[in-house]
Amino acid sequence: MKHSGFVRRARAAEHRPRPPRHDRAYPEALEWAEDMTGRCPRITAVGGHSLLVENHTGIEAFTDSRVLLNSRAGLVCATGSGLTLSCARAGAVIIRGDIRRVELPCTGGDAPDEE
Numbered sequence: 001m002k003h004s005g006f007v008r009r010a011r012a013a014e015h016r017p018r019p020p021r022h023d024r025a026y027p028e029a030l031e032w033a034e035d036m037t038g039r040c041p042r043i044t045a046v047g048g049h050s051l052l053v054e055n056h057t058g059i060e061a062f063t064d065s066r067v068l069l070n071s072r073a074g075l076v077c078a079t080g081s082g083l084t085l086s087c088a089r090a091g092a093v094i095i096r097g098d099i100r101r102v103e104l105p106c107t108g109g110d111a112p113d114e115e
Contacts, residue, residue, distance in 0.1 A: 041071040043102060050086075051078055051095040051102065059085075059093070067095050074105020 042054040053069055053076055060068035060075060064083050069076040083097035 039072050041069070041073060041076050041104065043076070043104070045099070045102070048080075048099050049096060051099050052092065053078075053095065054092045056091065056093060059088070064097070067093075069093065071105075076105070077101070077103040079103075 039055070041056055042052075044052040044054075046052075056069040056071050056076060058070045060070050062068070062083075062085065065079060065081055067078045067083055067085070069078075078095050078099055079101045080097050080099040083095055083099070086094040086096045088094075
């Protein structure tokens with residue numbers, strides 16, 4: 001009886017040695033996977049005057065000295081002076097001004113007191 005090409009390949013695969021298993025974890029790959037799901041906020045600072053916050057879920061509060069953003073990880077707090085929202089779109093915002101501190105997650109729902 002003649003077998004199809006699929007059956008022959010399947011039987012050949014049964015006899016191939018399997019590659020060794022690696023029992024160690026791959027934390028870097030897991031960090032990338034978490035980042036790509038959009039579950040954690042991604043914060044990029046350019047100097048002390050510009051801050052890009054991605055993967056936020058909304059603006060909680062905004063003044064010229066404090067910006068609070070909701071995220072799945074908690075509140076993201078940016079404090080400073082002369083803060084403005086340069087560009088706000090779904091899931092991302094650019095904060096400009098003299099940024100002194102960024103905290104994630106913000107404890108107690110309020111930004112830390114200015115020193």
